[in-house]
Amino acid sequence: MKKRILVMYASYGSGHKAIANYVADYVKSQDKELEVATLDILTYSMNVIGSISQKINSFFMLKTPHIHNLFYNISSTKVGGDVIDDLSLTIFKNRKMENKIKNFNPDLVVATHFFGAGLINYYNKKGVTNAKVINVITDYDVIELWIKYHQKIDYIVVGNSQMKKDLIKRKVDKNKIKPFGIPIAPKISLNFNLKNLLKQFNLTGDRPICLFFGGGGNGSSKTLPYIKKIAISNPNLDIIFIAGKNEYSKNKVDSFVNEKHLNNVRTIGFASNVPELLELADFVISKPGGIQLTECLYFKKPVLMIRHSGGQEIANYKFFESVGYGKYFRTSWGLNRYVKNVLVDKSILKNYKINMIQTDNSKAMENLYDLIKSVLVK
16 A cells, blocks of 8 residues: 655645745655645634635734744743644644545645644544655744644654754754755756756846845735845846745836836746756845755855844744854845945855855755655554
């Protein structure tokens, strides 16, 4: 009988889903005998309430990061974590969810959102499932909700060894903690050609290239002052601005480029070829989301971080700064001044790249896969 793996996430933001898809796709590619499925638990949440919670989360992250940060800090405490976990079970433990999970009957659940472990613990205790659990932390910080069920969880995959030390101090069994790095497995097209990609964007490659992540639905419009300042002040820098699904932001940047007669900015909406664009870029400007920073680390691209949404993004940028992978900026003025220095002093980016090379996360997914296989045979 085929072993079944359920990769569970909750689409609060894009990171949890992106990591879930990376994991599912990689496992499928490695072993055709495994049955692998993904599940967005918001799809099966209590009617209306799950959708409202998603919209509230996105609103606070985008509009009021200080409030989002307050909630994040509350959820980082044991009492706060208990309250939020109880609320989540109320939202998600319904007949529709139970039937979905029961019918798939997973041998192993890989959870890329903390609500996943809580649900499976509930269904395991109820006798609906008998699944092992691996939690995959998708940022560079661990709040209480990730480890609430650590005694029941089989393994916890974290982004670095410092996170492991932190969890050991919080009484998590050291043998359960795997500091593999956040697992991603970007695919470069077999047809990828650097010269062709330069030609596609009408770039010569003679000037430094910056890949600017606008933040998609959660932030593109808030990054407009940054892209405008950088673009008009640095004519010798080529910029590829990714607006994601935020058409308003893309149109605003296009209008600005036309109005100012700039020839150093290319704008695109949703990008399906991010790995190729990262290969092309010399450095990246981005919000400090876990998935985007991890992709930058994977491709060894220094990242200048802007406009955090509070919570885990504060922890993310602080970690990247502490290990010398990039720098965070609170204002467009500060970022612009630094970019000017980067274009003059080539050693700045070089030093960031050296630090990134010393921390190789390219084996994170392979290590997770090996762990999954070992759990399935126990």
